[in-house]
Amino acid sequence: MIWECNDFINVKEVGPRDGLQMEKEWIPTAEKIKLINALSKTGVNGIQVTSVVHPKAVPQLADAEEVMRSIERHPGVSYSVLVPNERGAERAVPMKADEWELMHSVTESHSLANANKKVDESLKEHEKVVKLANEQNVTVQGGMATALGCPFEGKVPFSRVAYVAEAYYSMGIRSISIADTIGVADPKLIYTTMNRLINQFPDVEFSLHLHNTRGMAIANVLAGIDAGVRSFDASMGGLGGCPYAPGATGNVSTEDLVHMLDLMNIPNGVDLNRLLDISKIVETLVGHTLESAIYRAGPADQLQVAPTAQKKIGK
Template identity: 75%
Template structure:
């Protein structure tokens, strides 16, 4: 594929919600706000700020209203909130998010584990959310978890993915995110799935949400670009996971993604140096090593001083 025709790869950082929700220790509210403000100035096109999930389910996000009220919004950044159900939608209205994100598992087993609902029951609930969003002039992104692999059902048929995509389309949704929730996808699967979706829904803007559990995320992103997907979720430092996916680790690190795009002259508008500075603060904040390769090793073009002489070894 020729890359010259690609004007922009949009990068959404989901660390403040998808990443921090997996942290066991509570992150102070002021630190979350500080992180979001820093990401807002890094050049990312969007930030998934928080979720209105029940506080008992995800205690880390109990401060959703305070965070949304106090962040410093930038005009060139879209701020989204994950909205799981009708009650969450009512709670989300005053937050004035630019977009609500739905998350629905395309497989029955994961849908039951994640929402305690069947696939059809979950989609019916999302119809209520979309109705409230329309009443308040808020755009909605449909999300499809386990679309590229399920920890309970294995490889997912395209028919299951299409079922949810068609349901979202019938609700009037024209932005749909496709997730490799457990990081088990391969480039061939990503390419064929996304190519088929784009062919069937040419007026829908698709995005990919890829976990790096098995080190395949960057390869899968290239497959997605080849298929015509130019919107990607990533998480600062590679934070994240899924509480209902055994063994799942974090999302592709935002800095790893931007580093690759920079090397390939694919414009994202994101400043890698800013991200690396933020990731240092994030590591101190969460108190453990990050998954990000570029955070650990630095950019591939970073040079080091050569030694004056070869070290002599004693035999």
């Protein structure tokens, strides 16, 4: 039962990749490196540093090599790179990441729109990436986009999720991230999906990648924990977004996640105050208001000074 849970929760910070890639204004490489170095000291379990996506597709991450080369690596923090395809994998080899994150759409229409490939074609290519990772002794995490809803197809049958999970499993992958890419999952869907996956693949470590597009990300974290998930992606300040929901919020914010876990006495090892210091820098860098509730409102334990007298009203 979630109300008795005091298992350790792993928090992976995905802001430097999934957050910044949505930012139109160029963030100088030196600033990215400073941010990641600061994030390394917060206690997060992992940092998704960058992506070896084509620079024309995501100009913001064109400095992937320089960022990976220049950051300080802290023991206990796993530094990952998103590897979208075989060409990217070749680029990723010299970066010496601790982890390669694969991303695979669960639905055919999103796979075509996002990777210009059918699901099975894309899985074939992923096999080659995994082979290369194994040769390089790099851990692989298999990601699943649109696993909980697709912008083009709507609800996604569980059989599709299980199909891609099975494909990853047969490649030898034992770490799988389930993404609510467009932020449509409700807590019940999260619970039932993760419960079935964990039962079907008991030796896989599943993590959740949640977007707060429809305000349910924090509730979905609860549902995930209740189903047995112990690893969550989150983004500094709630950076990120969804091209299919303009004006919508991004990833679940790291500070909102950690703040709730702390209040619930669920250990997570992350220092909330350091996260808030980083968000202050992030807000200046991106030049717009952050979505993080805790950044805006402050932590729950901030007390106010009580007024000493009330102004008399009326006669």
